[in-house]
Amino acid sequence: PRRSAxxxxxxxxxxxxxxxxxxxxxxxxxEYPDEIAEAIRAA
Structure with missing residues (x-):
C-alpha cells in the first residue's frame, strides 16, 4: 500500500x-519467516 512505509x-x-x-x-x-521469527524473539 502507498502509505505503508x-x-x-x-x-x-x-x-x-x-x-x-x-x-x-x-x-x-x-519470504523470510525464520529471520522474522528470530527478530521477534530477540526483541
Missing part, C-alpha cells in the same frame, strides 16, 4: 517498536 516509519518513531530492513518483494514474513 509512512505508517511503519511512524511506528518506529514512537519508540515502541524497532525497525529491521528486510529485502524482498513479498511481505517479509512470507
Amino acid at each position: 509512512a505508517e511503519m516509519d511512524a511506528l518506529v518513531a514512537s519508540g515502541r517498536v524497532e525497525g529491521r530492513p528486510v529485502p524482498g518483494a513479498l511481505s517479509p514474513h512470507e
Whole structure:
C-alpha cells in the first residue's frame, strides 16, 4: 500500500517498536519467516 512505509516509519518513531530492513518483494514474513521469527524473539 502507498502509505505503508509512512505508517511503519511512524511506528518506529514512537519508540515502541524497532525497525529491521528486510529485502524482498513479498511481505517479509512470507519470504523470510525464520529471520522474522528470530527478530521477534530477540526483541
